Amino acid sequence: MGAAPAAGVMDRLRRRFASARALLAEFYVSPYRGVVARARRDEDDLFMLFVFSELLGVPNPATYYTLELQPILLERFHEWHTRMGMEHSPLDGLRCC
Amino acid sequence: MNATFLAILGLGAMFAGYQFYSKFIAEKIYRLDPKFETPSHSMRDDVDYVPTNRVVLWGHHFTAVAGAAPIIGPAIAIIWGWVPAFLWVVLGTIFFAGVHDFGAIWASVRNRARSVGALTGDVVSHRSRTLFMIVIFLLLLMVNAVFGVAIAQEFIAMPSSVIPVWSAVAVAIVIGVLIYRMGVHIFWPTVIGTIILYAVIYLGEIVPITLPAEMFGLQAGAQWILILFLYAGIASMLPVWLLLQPRDYINGIQLFVGLGLLYGAVLLASPTIVAPAFNAAAGDLGAPPIIPLLFVTIACGAISGFHGLVGSGTTSKQLDKETDARFVGVLGSFGEGSLALVTIIAVSAGFASLADWQAMYSSFGRGGIGAFVEGGGNIVASVGVPLAFGKTLLTVMAVLFAGTTMDAGVRLQRYIIQEWGVIYNISLLQNGYVATVVAVGSCLVLAFGAGGADGSGGMIIWPLFGTTNQLLAGLTLLVISVILVRLGRPSRYTMVPMVFVMTMSFLAALHQLWSLYTTGQYLLVFLDLLIIVAAVFVMLEAASALMRERRARPVAVPITAE
Secondary structure, three states: OOHHHHHHHHHHHHHHHHHHHHHHHHHHHHHHHHHHHHHHHHHHHHHHHHHOHHHHOOOOOOHHHHHHHHHHHHHHHHHHHHHOOOOOOOOOOOOOO | OEHHHHHHHHHHHHHHHHHHHHHHHHHHHOOOOOOOOOHHHHOOOOOOOOOEOHHHHHHHHHHHHOOOHHHHHHHHHHHHOHHHHHHHHHHHHHHHHHHHHHHHHHHHHOOOOOOHHHHHHHHHOHHHHHHHHHHHHHHHHHHHHHHHHHHHHHHHHOHHHHHHHHHHHHHHHHHHHHHHOOOOOOHHHHHHHHHHHHHHHHHHHHOOOOOOOEEOOEEHHHHHHHHHHHHHHHHHHOOOOOOHHHHHHHHHHHHHHHHHHHHHHHHHHOOEOOOOOOOHHHHHHOOOOHHHHHHHHOOOOOOOHHHHHHHHHHHHHHEOOOOHHHHHHHHHHHHHHHHHHHHHHHHHHOOOOHHHHHHHOOOOOOOHHHHHHHHHHHHHHOOOOOHHHHHHHHHHHHHHHHHHHHHHHHHHHHHHHHHHHHHOOOHHHHOHHHHHHHHHHHHHHHHHHHHOOOOHHHHHHHHHHHHHHHHHHHHHHHHHHHHHHHOOOOOHHHHHHHHHHHHHHHHHHHHHHHHHHHOOOHHHHHHHHHHHHHHHHHHHHHHHHHHHHHHOOOOOOOOOOO
16 A cells, blocks of 8 residues: 555655756756867867868878778868858868868 | 844845845846747857756856855955945845846847947947956956965965865866766766765864975965965866866855855854944054945955856856846845855854954954854854864865866966957967966966065955956946946936946045055055056946937837847
8 A cells, every 4th residue: 555655755756866966967067068068179170180181281190090080070071161261161172062 | 133133134135135126127127028039049059058947057157156255255344343244235235236147147138148248349339348358357367366365374274174175176176087088977976076075174184284384485375375376377277177167066066065054053053243233443453444445345245247247158148038037147146145144144143252253353354264264163163063173164165165266267367368369469478378377477476466475465455356346347237227228218226336336446446546555555556546547437438328328319229129
């Protein structure tokens, strides 16, 4: 007889706990979401520079591996040059739009 | 008088202010619209612009604006007696800070979440935007210098706080790494981190740390100041996720724990106020005239321009519904007011007798964090917490608030210097390391310049800091008033506070100019002159902008979409 209400209480407690966890996570993340995203973007830009360095005339010993990544990064490259205020791709060998 | 009564009276008044006054402002003046599409929706990018739960947002806004300043200010200003401090904190919070913080969020939300600085450029004039930058830089410079000095003083007064304070940095870094490098959920790091933070206080008592009284001709205070700024410089260069974010978070938790502990202790112990209601002897103790100095000594806790920066910088980008602005803005400032209120109680009822109180307040500027720790520690001790533990705990709390502000402040100063490097084409200043060295160096010059080689007199700049903060508040209130005039709505609810804080900060700056000149503090005289010039320009800008608006009033300028 007492099992059903007890399960209900446990359920409610679990839900409460889950929402408290979510609230706490939001409390941690939300003020710095933008800052962290920007820092991450800067890191990604640096990585992209490595991947496309041969196209810019900078010799890259890891080209054999980074070449494979170029198509994957193409979309992000487009985002990058529009963000930098260039309507079209600045690289002759790379026409993304 | 009983302190419980004072606490209930103050909190009750603030609550009534929220219920009635801010409701009136929300409905009749700012006219919040639940259907208005806020920037968090219209410009949503899930990075900066994200609709956020109003309780979470309030938590951020509150913890971002409340810190060491609402503790230091009232703890100094009590020298004039508790009644003036109490009245200014409670009435200021309701009629000044509430309207100001709320208004900054509202104005920003109605203008694509632009910051008050940018709005000043749009609404008032381009000149005033430059002015705004200068005032902010001065504010950061002073807050960093003052907090550096205040922390150094506390480290010397309470050697048991040294280990807990530096452990908090380690705890923060561990939390940052756990969350971003290991993908751990925040819940357990929070629980364990908080437990460690309080457990380490015991360790601090067993192993108190003191620096040698003199090393390389530097006294202990000066050594601490150098160490602190070295740390702040390094900390401000570290990635945000590694230190600043978890540190801010721990601080927020600390704030809630500390407020709960203090109010709980006050209610349980119900101490009696021993400080005089009005202290006629304040003048003999070297305190400046209460008018205008009270209104700049207590800036945060009554009204503070810094809140407008937070409200229009980050809060407005995350506001889900426009009607949430009242909850977040007004209750955020009331949260800070409640911290100032409990500080007033700690420094007026936390002493056994009037003689003890007078011994603490033997001269102006002697209070500060020390008095808060002493009084608060006594109150907490009367409900069973060991006195030494309670005092260390309160010291750690206040120092962590100040330390986090310093970390963030040095970082912001660096950004401003780098921006100046870009504007004026000085490539050297654009370098992050150079800009940090310039930022830290300017703070050190001020910290030592104000108090001599031992860095002990840094508290002299406290009222100057308050003056600058109020100037910023005046600028924000000006922006809100101009917008209200343009909309053809009553502007007296923001205009009267604006005229009041501008007048008080201007008079205070003039008074300080004289006293600094006669004591030969020429560096501070120069700083004060800068503030006075800025204040004059702000007032001229205010007058010209408002005159222009009054003349143009029949023509509705579409500044805000209604």
